[in-house]
Amino acid sequence: MSSVVVVGAGPAGLAAAAAAARAGRDVLLIDAESRRGGQYHRQDLLDTTERFPLPPGVEHLAETVVWAVEPGRRLHLLTGPADGPGRRRRTVDAAALVIAPGAHDRVLPFPGWTLPGVYTAGAAQAMAKGQRVAVGRRVLVAGTGPFLLPVARAVLGAGAEVAAVLEANRPRWHTEPRGLAAGLAKAPELLGYLRTLAKHRVPYRTRTAVIAAHGADRLESVTTARLDERWRVRPGTERELEVDALCVGHGFTPRLELAVAAGCALSGGFVSVDPAQRTSVPGVYAAGEVTGIGGADLAAAEGAVAGLAAAGAPVPPRLLRRVRSLRRFAAALDRVHPVGDGWREWLTDDTLICRCEEVPYRALRAAAPGARALRLTSRAGLGLCQGRTCGAAVADLCGLPGDAFARRPIAAPVRLGELIDEENE
Amino acid sequence: MRVELDGEWVTAVPGQTVAGLLLARGRVSWRTTRAGGAPRGVFCGIGVCHDCLVVVNGVPDVRACQRLLADGDRVRCQDGAELPS
Numbered sequence: 001m002s003s004v005v006v007v008g009a010g011p012a013g014l015a016a017a018a019a020a021a022r023a024g025r026d027v028l029l030i031d032a033e034s035r036r037g038g039q040y041h042r043q044d045l046l047d048t049t050e051r052f053p054l055p056p057g058v059e060h061l062a063e064t065v066v067w068a069v070e071p072g073r074r075l076h077l078l079t080g081p082a083d084g085p086g087r088r089r090r091t092v093d094a095a096a097l098v099i100a101p102g103a104h105d106r107v108l109p110f111p112g113w114t115l116p117g118v119y120t121a122g123a124a125q126a127m128a129k130g131q132r133v134a135v136g137r138r139v140l141v142a143g144t145g146p147f148l149l150p151v152a153r154a155v156l157g158a159g160a161e162v163a164a165v166l167e168a169n170r171p172r173w174h175t176e177p178r179g180l181a182a183g184l185a186k187a188p189e190l191l192g193y194l195r196t197l198a199k200h201r202v203p204y205r206t207r208t209a210v211i212a213a214h215g216a217d218r219l220e221s222v223t224t225a226r227l228d229e230r231w232r233v234r235p236g237t238e239r240e241l242e243v244d245a246l247c248v249g250h251g252f253t254p255r256l257e258l259a260v261a262a263g264c265a266l267s268g269g270f271v272s273v274d275p276a277q278r279t280s281v282p283g284v285y286a287a288g289e290v291t292g293i294g295g296a297d298l299a300a301a302e303g304a305v306a307g308l309a310a311a312g313a314p315v316p317p318r319l320l321r322r323v324r325s326l327r328r329f330a331a332a333l334d335r336v337h338p339v340g341d342g343w344r345e346w347l348t349d350d351t352l353i354c355r356c357e358e359v360p361y362r363a364l365r366a367a368a369p370g371a372r373a374l375r376l377t378s379r380a381g382l383g384l385c386q387g388r389t390c391g392a393a394v395a396d397l398c399g400l401p402g403d404a405f406a407r408r409p410i411a412a413p414v415r416l417g418e419l420i421d422e423e424n425e
Numbered sequence: 426m427r428v429e430l431d432g433e434w435v436t437a438v439p440g441q442t443v444a445g446l447l448l449a450r451g452r453v454s455w456r457t458t459r460a461g462g463a464p465r466g467v468f469c470g471i472g473v474c475h476d477c478l479v480v481v482n483g484v485p486d487v488r489a490c491q492r493l494l495a496d497g498d499r500v501r502c503q504d505g506a507e508l509p510s
């Protein structure tokens with residue numbers, strides 16, 4: 001039996017591991033990536049300098065995917081080069097488990113979004129930070145949320161031109177004085193991004209979106225348009241823009257499958273936790289963006305709380321106050337960057353909603369209601385990504401709860417041979 | 426490090442992923458979809474969407490954005506649903 005097991009080595013998991021180790025427990029830190037850091041602290045894989053040295057008492061399993069969780073805190077792991085074959089299989093029983101798998105980009109579908117050259121905002125960021133490559137030469141960044149700014153900076157840093165940053169909302173910060181005050185510490189980071197955009201003369205436009213992408217077998221141009229408050233297109237404002245890459249992000253979707261498999265209750269589409277980051281399952285804690293989207297600082301603060309609680313150590317009130325204050329800021333950020341329902345009007349009958357199974361909007365509308373019936377009749381969400389990419393949009397379009405697609409007993413792709421090979425045990 | 430990309434031997438650096446190398450060489454797509462035969466490359470960049478699949482050393486359905494290259498790897502485009510060779 002391992003002492004404290006932490007899944008995810010992003011800001012939340014790193015903080016949880018460090019805190020539990022400092023409280024005197026042995027810690028096993030597991031992450032699918034080859035290097036620690038998660039999304040926010042993604043390391044440059046071409047540079048071997050380690051930015052996140054392991055605290056004493058922590059063992060790190062890199063390139064290790066948790067592909068299943070059984071109730072009772074038993075984890076099934078595969079270690080080795082991504083997608084095998086021949087990865088090493090292992091089962092771990094955790095005395096206490098901290099789930100910190102983070103989130104992935106949410107992208108609303110629009111005509112042409114499956115063309116090569118259309119990326120999630122996070123992909124552009126990950127390729128720039130981790131691989132030093134720009135996703136294109138002339139890049140457009142679009143969607144909503146403060147995350148578009150670091151993405152634009154990373155793309156510039158990788159040597160590409162950024163044609164513009166298009167924010168679909170016009171953030172109404174004056175309506176959120178308390179939230180803004182709680183986030184004041186973030187102001188210098190934000191100003192830094194804006195300065196970089198100004199230096200490179202990158203236009204920043206609000207209430208503007210990409211409503212279609214065009215190209216034969218790769219992205220060649222996009223249609224942009226001005227939007228009203230609900231994200232409906234203002235007629236006559238459509239413009240064509242030539243770009244070879246588009247990075248889109250409409251917020252984030254939590255990676256819920258491990259928590260769901262462990263039996264943790266959800267609320268509002270996230271893992272539900274108490275002030276000590278305890279989930280509904282005894283001995284299972286959750287931290288970071290699985291419990292709510294709030295950025296790296298909040299993820300790290302929640303991670304520190306979860307690590308201490310999982311180690312059975314007292315949590316200082318100061319730390320709890322910090323979590324509460326960062327949550328206020330996150331909630332305010334969320335409120336000033338809502339997803340307007342007008343995006344549905346950007347869709348055409350042929351727009352693919354499920355990328356994997358190539359299910360067009362037309363088929364989705366014709367499909368039977370209810371999550372299960374809908375999947376079986378339209379095949380939406382049944383492809384290789386298991387509805388991770390389209391789930392939120394399908395749920396939205398069909399009036400289902402946002403986490404309707406969160407149940408995935410197999411959390412990561414496994415090759416049959418890797419399960420059968422007994423010598424592996 | 427030398428790796429084979431669609432029949433051509435090229436230089437790669439340690440730490441490079443399959444997707445990192447392909448994008449650095451100006452490629453944007455390297456697989457076709459099962460049903461529509463449409464081209465795809467990277468979309469999410471972090472292993473979630475399964476758009477970026479390639480065949481590595483004869484094994485299909487390897488996510489290019491997640492797979493680190495090793496010396497001597499043979500990488501090629503994936504055409505729809507493929508069986509291991």
Ligand SMILES: Cc1cc2nc3c(=O)[nH]c(=O)nc-3n(C[C@H](O)[C@H](O)[C@H](O)COP(=O)(O)OP(=O)(O)OC[C@H]3O[C@@H](n4cnc5c(N)ncnc54)[C@H](O)[C@@H]3O)c2cc1C
Pocket residue numbers: 007008009010011012013030031032033037038039040041064065066067100101102103104105121122123125126147150252255258287288289290295296299411412469470471
């Ligand atoms: C692609 C991407 C790029 C981002 N870049 C930035 C940025 O530059 N700036 C910014 O402010 N915010 C960024 N964000 C937002 C980001 O989500 C948060 O800022 C922060 O990284 C969240 O921390 P976390 O610890 O909750 O999760 P993460 O940092 O996402 O870390 C979670 C870790 O869990 C691992 N994991 C997940 N599932 C499994 C499994 N089944 N088995 C094993 N390991 C698993 C993942 O590999 C990952 O390393 C980005 C988000 C995404 C999706």
Ligand code: FES
Pocket residue numbers: 466467468469470471472473474475476477488489490491
């Ligand atoms: S680009 Fe999404 S899995 Fe690789």
